[in-house]
Amino acid sequence: MTQISRDDVLHLAQLSSLELNETEIDGLQTDIGNILGYVEQLSKLDTNGVEPTYQVTGLNNVWREDTVINYGVTREELLARAPESDQNQVKVPKVL
Amino acid sequence: MTITDIQNQIKATSARAVVENSIKLARENEQYHAILNLTEERALKLADEVDAGKITGKLAGVPFLVKDNFLAFGAPTTAASKMLEKFDAPLQATAVEKLEAEGAICIGKTNLDAFAHGGSTENSAYGPTKNAYDQSRVSGGSSGGSAVFTALNVVPFALGSDTGGSIRQPASFNGVIGIKPTYGMVSRYGVIAMASSTDTIGAFATNVSDVEMVMDIMSGLDPRDMTTMSDFFQVKTDAKPGQKIGLIKDFMTDDVDSDVRAKVNEYVEKLRAAGHTVEEVSLPMAEYALAIYYIIVPAEISSNLARFDGIRYGHRAESVKTLAELYGRTRDEGFVTENKRRIMIGSYVLSSGFFDAYYLQAQKARTLLINEFNKLFASYDLLIGPVAPTTAFKLGENTSDPIKMYLEDIMTVPASLAGLPAISVPAGFSQTGLPIGVQFIGPRQSDADLLALARSMETK
Numbered sequence A: 001m002t003q004i005s006r007d008d009v010l011h012l013a014q015l016s017s018l019e020l021n022e023t024e025i026d027g028l029q030t031d032i033g034n035i036l037g038y039v040e041q042l043s044k045l046d047t048n049g050v051e052p053t054y055q056v057t058g059l060n061n062v063w064r065e066d067t068v069i070n071y072g073v074t075r076e077e078l079l080a081r082a083p084e085s086d087q088n089q090v091k092v093p094k095v096l
Numbered sequence B: 001m002t003i004t005d006i007q008n009q010i011k012a013t014s015a016r017a018v019v020e021n022s023i024k025l026a027r028e029n030e031q032y033h034a035i036l037n038l039t040e041e042r043a044l045k046l047a048d049e050v051d052a053g054k055i056t057g058k059l060a061g062v063p064f065l066v067k068d069n070f071l072a073f074g075a076p077t078t079a080a081s082k083m084l085e086k087f088d089a090p091l092q093a094t095a096v097e098k099l100e101a102e103g104a105i106c107i108g109k110t111n112l113d114a115f116a117h118g119g120s121t122e123n124s125a126y127g128p129t130k131n132a133y134d135q136s137r138v139s140g141g142s143s144g145g146s147a148v149f150t151a152l153n154v155v156p157f158a159l160g161s162d163t164g165g166s167i168r169q170p171a172s173f174n175g176v177i178g179i180k181p182t183y184g185m186v187s188r189y190g191v192i193a194m195a196s197s198t199d200t201i202g203a204f205a206t207n208v209s210d211v212e213m214v215m216d217i218m219s220g221l222d223p224r225d226m227t228t229m230s231d232f233f234q235v236k237t238d239a240k241p242g243q244k245i246g247l248i249k250d251f252m253t254d255d256v257d258s259d260v261r262a263k264v265n266e267y268v269e270k271l272r273a274a275g276h277t278v279e280e281v282s283l284p285m286a287e288y289a290l291a292i293y294y295i296i297v298p299a300e301i302s303s304n305l306a307r308f309d310g311i312r313y314g315h316r317a318e319s320v321k322t323l324a325e326l327y328g329r330t331r332d333e334g335f336v337t338e339n340k341r342r343i344m345i346g347s348y349v350l351s352s353g354f355f356d357a358y359y360l361q362a363q364k365a366r367t368l369l370i371n372e373f374n375k376l377f378a379s380y381d382l383l384i385g386p387v388a389p390t391t392a393f394k395l396g397e398n399t400s401d402p403i404k405m406y407l408e409d410i411m412t413v414p415a416s417l418a419g420l421p422a423i424s425v426p427a428g429f430s431q432t433g434l435p436i437g438v439q440f441i442g443p444r445q446s447d448a449d450l451l452a453l454a455r456s457m458e459t460k
Helices: A006-015 A022-044 A075-079 B003-012 B015-028 B042-050 B094-102 B142-150 B169-176 B206-216 B260-275 B284-309 B323-334 B338-348 B356-380 B401-406 B413-418 B448-455
Strands: B035-038 B063-067 B105-110 B157-162 B176-178 B200-205 B244-248 B276-283 B382-386 B424-431 B433-440
Touching: A006 A022, A006 B142, A006 B338, A022 B284, A022 B338, A022 B356, A022 B401, B003 B015, B015 B035, B015 B042, B015 B063, B015 B105, B015 B323, B042 B105, B063 B142, B094 B105, B094 B157, B094 B206, B105 B142, B142 B157, B142 B169, B157 B176, B157 B206, B157 B382, B169 B176, B169 B244, B169 B424, B169 B433, B176 B206, B176 B448, B200 B206, B206 B356, B206 B448, B244 B356, B244 B413, B260 B276, B260 B382, B260 B424, B260 B433, B260 B448, B284 B338, B284 B401, B284 B413, B338 B424, B356 B413, B382 B448, B424 B448, B433 B448
Parallel strands: B063 B105, B063 B157, B244 B276, B244 B382
Antiparallel strands: B035 B105, B157 B200, B176 B200, B176 B424, B382 B433, B424 B433
16 A cells, blocks of 8 residues: 655645645545555556557647637737736746 | 427527526526526627527527536636636637537536536535435536536536546436547537546537537537547437447446446346347456546646646735745645645656556556457447446535545546547436436447437337
8 A cells, every 4th residue: 555645745745836735734645645545456457568548549640730720819818817917928926 | 308499489489588587597596506607698698699680500599508617708717616716718618619600508607526526516616516306415527517407407408528427427416318429529629628638528418319419519620629530420310220239247236226227227128128139248447447547637637737827817826925836825725625636646646756657557557448348349339337336425425535436437437538439318216216327338439329329218
């Protein structure tokens, strides 16, 4: 059975860009451990020489002409949905 | 209530009167909490245009509902999350656009598990939807709201999405027909992505002909969803006689409710009486399907939900100082616990050191499952079995144990992982009066055949 520590949970949260609130951490530790324990049963299967299936209908690359598709949406409409914007750009807190 | 009934009502009165009546019914049934937002103003404006002859089409003036993970005008598109509580879609999903092009009128957005993560709508950030037959029980999910208001005749049809059972299971729990089409049959453009390798768009209705009509309108190639195929869906006049059907015995064990098994067996007898052959078949990989699903789907969720970062749209946490804090707090506040659980499982199975053991192994196991299906379809026209191991369970009964909740998906995830069409058809009621559905699973692109068979059995 997979043992998930509190530190593992915090590490996974960091990988997932989630700042968990304190009350959720214990529950997630139990649940994630149980779920990983459940899915681990796949290790019993012999998959030697079996190809993985990432795409079920056998599509490979789907090409199209390199032309603009009109999505019927303007820059102004999209910028209007950003929580903060300035001079036609989306504004975020200081990165560096 | 059928689409034909509604069309007759429109002829006798007006599109406006019919749309107003649907909205009135939605309000009168508020206690089910099936709708998050009505699109009343826009719907009435469109109804007036139908009455003025400006809008025509096969579904002119016919009201419908969409699950609130479809981008649609007239109300916010929330995905039942706080992340998108006020999100006003700048465009509409292709499925919605195609129905509107035939004159259908969306009257509202239905409740779901937030971001479609769940099987009961209890993961909605706005509270659960109640079952159409018993308000102390779940609607099923994640497309619970659409199923319940179809069952209560608020609208003749409603749209849902099905990634692992999210149309079929609530259809079964509320006694309506639900279809998850072949992967790639209906464009997903404008529907909030969950797991891109299994996401499909389908519909609920109370009779098969209505489902056929809606799927016929929605199916086909869309350059904005590169996985779509050229339109292969064509309604069949009659079901093929003397079909060979496999009853999946792995889904008929003692772990499954006896009422559910009894109704499936009754349906099998009716199929036999109608001249079809039904034999027990085995799908041994079905035992592993849930484990495969709960590796692949969280992996894809962790990737697809990375876009909700508080930068370009949706919720943004207040008074944060750094960009990392903005991401972390926004996502903590905007997601429900089940969203976080799945994202974190996804991060785990995709992280270096675990990738081969979990994600790659699951994708290989998926191949083994597909091979088993292919082998069965070499000898059988379709497979049949229950939709879910139980009838609608009590609100709160499974919320404390995610694995117990996931086990509800055990019979619906195999078709999803293989991209196969599957439908849920009403098969009667339990001894306590709860609906039970039977599931048909067919080879890829056999959608029209499954529906034709279901239609031929409607009066039997």
